[in-house]
Amino acid sequence: MANPVLVEAMRGDTRESAHRGAIAVLDSDGKRLVALGDIDRPVFPRSAVKLLQAIPLVESGAADRLDLDDEELAIACASHNGEPEHVAVVERMLAKAGLDVSALECGTHWPRIGKVANAIAAAGGEPNALNNNCSGKHAGFLCLACVLCGGVNLRQYANGYVAPRHPVMRAVTEALEATTGHDLRQAPRGIDGCSIPTYAIPLDRLALAFARIGTGTGLRPGHARAAARLRKAVAQQPFMAAGSDRFDTEVMEALGERVYCKVGAEAVFCASFPERGLGVAIKIDDGNTSRAAEVAMAAAIEAFVDLDDEEADLLRRLSDAPMRNWNGIEVGALRATPELRDGLNG
Amino acid sequence: MANPVLVEAMRGDTRESAHRGAIAVLDSDGKRLVALGDIDRPVFPRSAVKLLQAIPLVESGAADRLDLDDEELAIACASHNGEPEHVAVVERMLAKAGLDVSALECGTHWPRIGKVANAIAAAGGEPNALNNNCSGKHAGFLCLACVLCGGVNLRQYANGYVAPRHPVMRAVTEALEATTGHDLRQAPRGIDGCSIPTYAIPLDRLALAFARIGTGTGLRPGHARAAARLRKAVAQQPFMAAGSDRFDTEVMEALGERVYCKVGAEAVFCASFPERGLGVAIKIDDGNTSRAAEVAMAAAIEAFVDLDDEEADLLRRLSDAPMRNWNGIEVGALRATPELRDGLNG
Numbered sequence: 278m279a280n281p282v283l284v285e286a287m288r289g290d291t292r293e294s295a296h297r298g299a300i301a302v303l304d305s306d307g308k309r310l311v312a313l314g315d316i317d318r319p320v321f322p323r324s325a326v327k328l329l330q331a332i333p334l335v336e337s338g339a340a341d342r343l344d345l346d347d348e349e350l351a352i353a354c355a356s357h358n359g360e361p362e363h364v365a366v367v368e369r370m371l372a373k374a375g376l377d378v379s380a381l382e383c384g385t386h387w388p389r390i391g392k393v394a395n396a397i398a399a400a401g402g403e404p405n406a407l408n409n410n411c412s413g414k415h416a417g418f419l420c421l422a423c424v425l426c427g428g429v430n431l432r433q434y435a436n437g438y439v440a441p442r443h444p445v446m447r448a449v450t451e452a453l454e455a456t457t458g459h460d461l462r463q464a465p466r467g468i469d470g471c472s473i474p475t476y477a478i479p480l481d482r483l484a485l486a487f488a489r490i491g492t493g494t495g496l497r498p499g500h501a502r503a504a505a506r507l508r509k510a511v512a513q514q515p516f517m518a519a520g521s522d523r524f525d526t527e528v529m530e531a532l533g534e535r536v537y538c539k540v541g542a543e544a545v546f547c548a549s550f551p552e553r554g555l556g557v558a559i560k561i562d563d564g565n566t567s568r569a570a571e572v573a574m575a576a577a578i579e580a581f582v583d584l585d586d587e588e589a590d591l592l593r594r595l596s597d598a599p600m601r602n603w604n605g606i607e608v609g610a611l612r613a614t615p616e617l618r619d620g621l622n623g
Numbered sequence: 624m625a626n627p628v629l630v631e632a633m634r635g636d637t638r639e640s641a642h643r644g645a646i647a648v649l650d651s652d653g654k655r656l657v658a659l660g661d662i663d664r665p666v667f668p669r670s671a672v673k674l675l676q677a678i679p680l681v682e683s684g685a686a687d688r689l690d691l692d693d694e695e696l697a698i699a700c701a702s703h704n705g706e707p708e709h710v711a712v713v714e715r716m717l718a719k720a721g722l723d724v725s726a727l728e729c730g731t732h733w734p735r736i737g738k739v740a741n742a743i744a745a746a747g748g749e750p751n752a753l754n755n756n757c758s759g760k761h762a763g764f765l766c767l768a769c770v771l772c773g774g775v776n777l778r779q780y781a782n783g784y785v786a787p788r789h790p791v792m793r794a795v796t797e798a799l800e801a802t803t804g805h806d807l808r809q810a811p812r813g814i815d816g817c818s819i820p821t822y823a824i825p826l827d828r829l830a831l832a833f834a835r836i837g838t839g840t841g842l843r844p845g846h847a848r849a850a851a852r853l854r855k856a857v858a859q860q861p862f863m864a865a866g867s868d869r870f871d872t873e874v875m876e877a878l879g880e881r882v883y884c885k886v887g888a889e890a891v892f893c894a895s896f897p898e899r900g901l902g903v904a905i906k907i908d909d910g911n912t913s914r915a916a917e918v919a920m921a922a923a924i925e926a927f928v929d930l931d932d933e934e935a936d937l938l939r940r941l942s943d944a945p946m947r948n949w950n951g952i953e954v955g956a957l958r959a960t961p962e963l964r965d966g967l968n969g
Contacts, residue, residue: 294910384949564640603730
């Protein structure tokens with residue numbers, strides 16, 4: 278059966294396009310508060326689980342040994358814009374590990390935000406791996422390698438760290454398995470944009486993991502402490518989590534520790550609402566850019582997080598977003614469907 | 624009932640994302656060869672119908688009076704990249720009408736192809752209305768105004784030409800209505816990205832119009848002649864129709880007059896296969912970028928156009944497109960589903 282339409286693009290009064298998808302909202306005991314669409318089908322969470330993948334960086338003691346600060350911990354969980362501020366923090370992190378850009382195995386791409394790419398081009402430059410949206414996550418992997426390598430040459434030890442069987446990636450996968458409670462040995466495996474493995478996991482289990490990182494319930498103590506520290510670091514430094522003109526940064530700048538949210542490629546979106554003890558996981562079926570996943574996430578925040586008037590205005594602008602054309606004329610809207618709103622409101 | 628899945632994004636062996644949609648293939652007598660999904664629901668064709676909207680430019684005699692060449696006629700039908708070659712042709716066209724960039728009412732946006740935008744930024748520049756992907760269409764409207772204005776001041780006459788009731792837009796709408804055979808007075812109307820009206824039309828009627836422009840059957844003689852001239856101009860100058868790294872240009876460079884195809888915003892795609900006397904209209908439900916519409920169109924070309932081995936290789940690369948990550952590793956594919964291929968093969 279097809280998933281329900283969660284988000285619609287309106288042109289005038291006519292529905293121009295429609296996004297089907299599924300959304301799970303669970304508490305950390307595994308109780309399902311919302312189950313719209315097929316939330317048992319495994320989906321690749323891609324970058325939405327970067328915080329879960331950064332847990333070993335903290336639990337292992339690497340973050341303490343290298344004295345990583347909130348900016349550095351936040352960017353270890355980030356899909357950032359590759360802006361100069363992001364590049365500087367990733368370089369600093371690599372330097373603490375005694376490494377530089379050449380150790381990164383994430384590959385290179387032009388920043389996706391036009392003005393960031395334009396600025397590089399205007400300066401006559403080209404992006405490098407530091408600009409890759411995943412460079413902070415990869416710097417975190419390399420910092421983790423500092424404690425795992427046991428004194429052998431770090432550069433040599435870390436070579437090939439993106440491979441599923443490398444000790445760094447095994448530690449990362451173990452954290453993902455423990456927090457989601459999902460057996461990843463049996464899960465479909467793919468290669469992510471930045472070359473690390475990605476495992477298909479049901480939305481139900483992803484929402485559970487994000488509930489757990491908000492409450493600590495169901496996690497081993499080291500994971501609970503690490504997750505809380507990472508969440509707080511992002512809440513302190515939300516610009517490091519994404520950057521200019523980005524949903525995650527804008528929402529977390531406004532809501533602080535009340536919402537931890539993280540977008541992933543192919544329209545996955547996960548969030549933790551710690552005050553409410555809830556986790557959210559969304560996959561828009563078509564996966565094509567995050568526009569619909571953002572609208573659905575905004576609607577979920579509206580439904581479950583207590584907001585003051587100003588915050589409510591911001592979230593409504595994100596869940597029922599006017600669309601303007603090249604002359605600034607309002608031509609339609611991208612908005613949550615009544616079906617999604619009704620499903621969220623139980 | 625939900626439309627079928629026409630295109631799937633695979634990661635490894637697992638379906639990561641899925642695009643539902645509808646596709647109509649008709650001959651110019653209105654016989655339906657393919658009707659997958661709901662082809663009777665009205666959709667905004669957006670830029671996919673630019674050739675139909677350019678018919679009055681030719682039929683009115685404006686193209687002859689201003690001595691427009693193939694490049695200029697092709698760009699009147701284009702969603703171009705705003706590359707220097709495109710900007711030069713649009714400027715030349717406006718000059719023939721005695722106008723310049725200030726007469727364009729399409730608005731301004733940065734070119735969507737990264738390297739084109741980067742080149743503007745690297746030169747310290749900013750885009751203007753000439754770079755707008757619709758600037759050629761708008762230049763065509765202004766050239767049409769040259770013959771409609773009847774000697775009054777052209778600049779004054781053309782002011783506000785994007786409004787539905789302006790004589791320029793009435794002529795354009797009349798051509799759209801005549802070629803599709805669809806009553807637009809009753810159709811939902813929206814405002815397009817470049818501020819002209821867009822009318823929702825069933826895929827069935829769009830496919831019929833594109834069959835007709837290939838054969839001339841069912842069109843009044845002036846429309847048939849104008850459409851043939853525009854098709855031939857695009858076949859001569861396919862770079863003007865889109866530009867670097869674009870599906871439309873690549874396919875028409877390879878196939879010449881055997882395929883006229885045109886993408887539209889929100890994942891609409893129309894085509895004419897004149898040799899076969901067929902028209903195609905596709906709408907991917909989610910509308911979010913053209914990636915799936917391009918795959919579906921490539922599959923339709925494979926099913927209905929006779930291809931030599933080299934052409935077949937090109938089209939297969941477009942209908943079953945490898946996806947590579949930032950390190951160039953093949954991580955999956957974007958491909959036509961068996962359901963689409965079976966539907967196309969009757």
